[in-house]
Amino acid sequence: MNREGFRKKATFRILATAFTLVAGVFGLATSSFAQIENVLYKFAGATDGGFPLASLLFDRAGNLYGTSSQGGDLSGCALRGCGVVYRLSPNSTKGWRETVLYTFKDGTDGAAPVAGLIADRAGNLYGTATGAGDLGCNPPDGCGIVFKLSHTTSGWKQTVLYTFDGSPHGRGPSASLIFDSAGNLYGTAAVGGNTQKCFTNGCGIVFKLSPSPTGWKQKVLHTFSGGSDGAYPQAGVVFDAGGNLYGTTTNGGNNLFTCGGIFAGCGVVFELSPNSTGGWKETVLHTFSGGKDGALPVAGLIFDTAGNLYGTTSAGGGAANCQECGLVFKLSHTSSGWKENVLHTFTCCSGGGMPHAGLIRDTAGNLYGTASEFGDMTACNSGCGVVFKLSRLSGGGWKETVLHAFGNSDGGAPYASLIFDAAGNLYGTTAGGGNLSDCFSAGCGVVFQIVP
Numbered sequence: 001m002n003r004e005g006f007r008k009k010a011t012f013r014i015l016a017t018a019f020t021l022v023a024g025v026f027g028l029a030t031s032s033f034a035q036i037e038n039v040l041y042k043f044a045g046a047t048d049g050g051f052p053l054a055s056l057l058f059d060r061a062g063n064l065y066g067t068s069s070q071g072g073d074l075s076g077c078a079l080r081g082c083g084v085v086y087r088l089s090p091n092s093t094k095g096w097r098e099t100v101l102y103t104f105k106d107g108t109d110g111a112a113p114v115a116g117l118i119a120d121r122a123g124n125l126y127g128t129a130t131g132a133g134d135l136g137c138n139p140p141d142g143c144g145i146v147f148k149l150s151h152t153t154s155g156w157k158q159t160v161l162y163t164f165d166g167s168p169h170g171r172g173p174s175a176s177l178i179f180d181s182a183g184n185l186y187g188t189a190a191v192g193g194n195t196q197k198c199f200t201n202g203c204g205i206v207f208k209l210s211p212s213p214t215g216w217k218q219k220v221l222h223t224f225s226g227g228s229d230g231a232y233p234q235a236g237v238v239f240d241a242g243g244n245l246y247g248t249t250t251n252g253g254n255n256l257f258t259c260g261g262i263f264a265g266c267g268v269v270f271e272l273s274p275n276s277t278g279g280w281k282e283t284v285l286h287t288f289s290g291g292k293d294g295a296l297p298v299a300g301l302i303f304d305t306a307g308n309l310y311g312t313t314s315a316g317g318g319a320a321n322c323q324e325c326g327l328v329f330k331l332s333h334t335s336s337g338w339k340e341n342v343l344h345t346f347t348c349c350s351g352g353g354m355p356h357a358g359l360i361r362d363t364a365g366n367l368y369g370t371a372s373e374f375g376d377m378t379a380c381n382s383g384c385g386v387v388f389k390l391s392r393l394s395g396g397g398w399k400e401t402v403l404h405a406f407g408n409s410d411g412g413a414p415y416a417s418l419i420f421d422a423a424g425n426l427y428g429t430t431a432g433g434g435n436l437s438d439c440f441s442a443g444c445g446v447v448f449q450i451v452p
Contacts, residue, residue: 042434043444050444067113072103082111110145128173143171170205175236188233203231235300253287266295299358325353352386370414375405384412
């Protein structure tokens with residue numbers, strides 16, 4: 001698959017909107033080669049999976065868990081496979097060994113998982129698949145599912161917790177889930193909901209799933225209209241200490257004639273707050289303009305200890321005669337509302353560009369993430385992407401350090417967020433690169449480790 005194929009995968013094949021990237025801006029970036037990248041596993045695009053778009057999950061024993069959007073049973077999903085759930089286990093003498101825990105079959109069990117997994121205290125895994133489920137919904141692709149994998153004496157068993165129907169309950173879930181303290185699940189569906197909006201596709205929803213004696217029940221917390229409230233939530237949501245939910249939408253907002261043409265918009269950051277009657281109220285905290293403040297946030301948000309929000313936009317940030325390559329932003333709660341500060345603007349050169357993943361923080365407050373393109377400009381035509389660190393400068397501002405620039409044989413197109421281990425090593429996935437003899441000579445993706 002070529003790089004355009006990766007880009008289509010990054011938008012999860014379910015958004016009808018398109019955008020044109022223009023302009024860009026100069027920023028402060030340095031490279032650091034003290035870090036070592038180790039490729040833990042190269043996907044072959046066969047029964048082992050291929051094109052992982054999701055972040056990873058550790059268990060207590062140090063095993064890694066993830067999903068791949070393709071591979072598995074190659075008789076399904078246009079002979080590319082419908083994806084797998086996999087585990088990587090460390091081995092002191094033979095490296096990391098992959099075990100496929102579940103292979104999606106493009107039926108009621110779902111297809112094309114593009115989001116990461118979460119686990120409960122018993123070690124059960126939970127996730128989403130963007131397609132299949134109810135094949136009568138959005139034929140022939142289906143509308144997606146929420147699933148659970150349970151470890152039994154005979155292996156791992158999949159249970160479908162919820163099947164999306166398009167309207168009014170959403171379709172195309174492309175983000176990871178979160179739990180609340182009572183064991184309810186929360187997430188987003190990128191499209192569906194009110195199919196009178198967003199060119200009859202629906203603009204997406206935020207939902208809650210609650211266990212009951214007769215199965216899991218869905219409640220729609222908010223249906224996006226495609227106007228000032230946002231459209232197409234591709235990322236999940238996060239809680240604050242007060243039980244409010246925060247997230248992003250890729251499109252919508254007040255500027256509906258920008259970022260993709262008429263009635264598209266450049267995206268928003270939103271808050272959902274529960275009220276005394278059981279409903280939820282949306283408040284838009286920031287509307288992106290498509291200029292220097294960013295555009296098209298694909299990833300979710302994180303908090304710091306002071307309650308500030310951090311995130312990325314996949315486009316925007318540009319000035320005249322420069323490309324718009326995305327940025328890292330911070331939202332701070334002030335007496336007059338939430339204020340955005342741009343911490344770093346990507347330049348589509350050695351420092352990377354077009355971040356599709358969210359951020360993580362270390363205990364010192366440094367930020368880490370991936371940019372899906374650019375970096376080593378001799379590889380992948382326009383660079384294969386980077387792993388970066390943002391450090392606060394003593395005089396104010398933030399400095400980017402490139403921890404690793406992918407060269408294709410060691411991975412390419414990192415679309416997923418990173419995770420830490422206890423020693424401070426970073427782990428992630430790339431959607432392409434690796435074994436370049438596979439997947440149309442573009443590689444099927446890798447799992448990697450960055451050692452400081």
